[in-house]
Amino acid sequence: MIRIIEATEKHVQGISDVCTIANWTTYKDIYSTRYIEKVIKEFYQPDRILKEVTVKDRSWGGYFVAVENDEVLGAAGGGMISEKAGEIYVLYIHPSRRNEGIGTKLFEAVTNQQKEQFHAAEQWVSVAKGNERGIPFYEAKGFQFQYEEIDEGSTEEEKYISLRYYRKI
Numbered sequence: 001m002i003r004i005i006e007a008t009e010k011h012v013q014g015i016s017d018v019c020t021i022a023n024w025t026t027y028k029d030i031y032s033t034r035y036i037e038k039v040i041k042e043f044y045q046p047d048r049i050l051k052e053v054t055v056k057d058r059s060w061g062g063y064f065v066a067v068e069n070d071e072v073l074g075a076a077g078g079g080m081i082s083e084k085a086g087e088i089y090v091l092y093i094h095p096s097r098r099n100e101g102i103g104t105k106l107f108e109a110v111t112n113q114q115k116e117q118f119h120a121a122e123q124w125v126s127v128a129k130g131n132e133r134g135i136p137f138y139e140a141k142g143f144q145f146q147y148e149e150i151d152e153g154s155t156e157e158e159k160y161i162s163l164r165y166y167r168k169i
Contacts, residue, residue, distance in 0.1 A: 014072025086114030
């Protein structure tokens with residue numbers, strides 16, 4: 001049985017593993033190898049994830065994980081970007097476990113936290129242009145495209161585009 005729970009220290013390596021493999025699978029045809037490696041090194045190393053499962057506040061609500069038999073199948077997290085606006089920062093599922101509803105359950109956990117605990121009235125998400133898994137997922141959840149922006153991790157040589165999506169919650 002798959003459970004959605006708040007992540008603890010024991011989930012750190014599982015979060016790192018899932019986010020790493022999902023990044024490679026999702027972005028290998030969109031981003032350069034160098035860029036993917038940079039993102040993984042910055043965001044999905046166990047030391048950083050350990051801090052993110054132990055220190056939570058309005059700007060970062062912590063990780064939620066989908067677990068089955070103590071194995072992390074997916075991870076999600078978000079936070080508040082203004083008084084009434086939440087943001088989904090991360091939502092990854094192990095590629096072998098996609099299309100089982102796990103992403104929806106994780107998404108709902110983050111959304112419920114933002115609505116109930118932080119009183120969000122709207123929600124935002126950035127999706128990489130060309131991410132043909134993420135875009136339909138968020139559109140199915142009621143997000144509407146608002147605008148494009150240069151991805152914050154882009155360099156002069158590699159300018160990647162993020163699509164900004166919004167919905168009322």
